[in-house]
Amino acid sequence: MGRFHSALNWVVTAIFVAASGVVYGKLFFHASPLYIGAVYALFCGMPALAFERRMILPRLNRWMHRLPTPAFIVSALIADFALIAIGFAVAGALLKSLHLITDNWAEAMLLQVDVYIYAIIVTAIVVFVARVRELLGRDVFLSLLTGRYRNPVQEERVFLFIDLVGSTAFAEERGDLKAQQYLGSIFGAIAEPVRRHKGAIDDYIGDAAIITWPLERGVKNARCVRCVFDILADIEANAEIWLKSYGRVPRLRAALHGGGIVTAEIGVDHHKIAYFGDTVNTTARLESLCKALERQVLISADLARRIELPEEIAMEDLGDHAVRGRDQTLGVIALHMPREHVRKAISNGQ
Template sequence: MRCAVRFGPLFWTGAVLFGAGAGALYGLIFGTVHPAISAIYGACTGTLLLAFERRLILSGIQARLRRLSTPLYLAGSVAAYLALIVLGNAVAGSLIWNAGLLPETLVDLMLPSTRVVLYSLAVSAVAGFVLRMRDLIGTEMFVNLLIGRYHRPVSEERVFLFIDLVGSTSLAEDLGDMRFQALLGDFMAALAEPVRRCRGSIDDYIGDMAMVTWPLERGVRDARCLNVIRAIREQIDRDAATWQARFGITPDFRVALHCGPVVTADVGVEKHKIAYFGDTVNTTSRLEALCRELGETVLVSSDLLSRLKVPPGFAFEDLGLRALRGRDQPLGLFALRSGLRRA
């Protein structure tokens, strides 16, 4: 089973409502047009801008912009936003003209004024900042920080997935520091969309390793915590030609999966972070190190696997009970034997 698409009807409904609300607010503030009319403009323009921001349209342009220097990136982003604002207004103006809602000519209805452009850019900047902050620390963590859920420590059960880049030391020596950091950055970026589709949250980066988590019920539902591994493999393999052209390799990875109780808390003063404490996190870290020692691609604890309905195509070998450093009781481990294929 593939992971459900994250950007479904809910996203598009939210994008339309956000744009319409921003447009209606423009009508209320400036009073030059009825809020209902400005809501139509806002819905069309806002949907295009949010779709661009989420890389659902013009993703190739987004990728090229991100490789530019900061001044060129900002100039290119503003130019893209301006083009989409003009396009959004043209679409909305055409709809309003065809519906006969206003007496102006088609050209007048389609062309945005300077004030409309500046207002749209300002709203886009605020929305983009919020989305980038959400992307920076993860959707779930961002929301939890906003609502103060972990202002006091909370005991909960979570699924933890630790994923790291295979051969990072030798790759750093072969590629050099700068190219290796570019490779590592691209590898971490490749995790984002599969994790998002599988309803997970990338909560931390530690060296060449990323920590992905789910609340227990969400992570085991539809075996999302397993399906995300396959989704990551497919994401990387789809771009194999690009990886080879840029770095001469297609990245491999190792994964450790475990679940259990943790204490979750908002820590820090000037810089806040939601952190997880407890044996579950330490055990997952030990499993990730054991992957290296045993030469395994994926290790899953028996605690987690017993809670999952294993999807078709996945097969595991029982490695029996293993003693882990810092843990009193041995832990049952399973190694993945099939389910990930190279393109």
């Protein structure tokens, strides 16, 4: 599912880039067929965007991002110019070879300054929108864009709290900088399973991540539960890489709970979609029970009743427990995946 969304994003991006070429053609070359501008735009814009996303020349991209800001800007302009010029030349050669344009070879293949400036502007717009979408998350970005939560809304959501075990000891041992790199790698490993199961990372608090789904989406096909065990399986599948990079394999604790909350857009200079209600607090308290109960994954009995769990997931009823800040006790269930199923999940992921 994650690959599908990624492919869909690229299709939408390609349509926008092609449309920008059509607009350019209509503005400056009225007699030219619309597809001419679309072809040039795709060949100019898509390589630059692929480079920005590190899909081509990833080492060069990483090297550029390590440069001081002035040097990075200069190198980025040079790289974009080269990619756009090459794309323009390829598009011109293709169209000329197919006798779709009557320009001479030089006019067809040599990038003009005005075309370069226009291509840079379109690419910058696409990159800016993509960066904002990544910063906020897909669901939050769309919600802010449409104003869905401008007025508070009552709804039901599933929350997943994932916490890293031993982060303080790691920081004391390796230093804050290495600890931050460690956390960044862990949060990066969490991101793909979350996308795969249609969740949204709401926030990072210290060494914990908060993930959420609309309740109906989260319980369908046990997405929220599968997400947890996919994260754990992915980390175990890359155990050797973790050991080589950080000297240890991350150990995580996770808790799932769902129910009614109030969702609202808050803030003035900095806007955010915020969730209010007992459900969020209860999930946080449930996660803290993982340590006391010596279990890695816990789910509230209320949420478990609404999910048809996969056959490979085993349940262990731990009874009712008092939760700090809540008058009523909470039914708690531990979730486990037997070792043979863990190995199968790892091999499927590979």
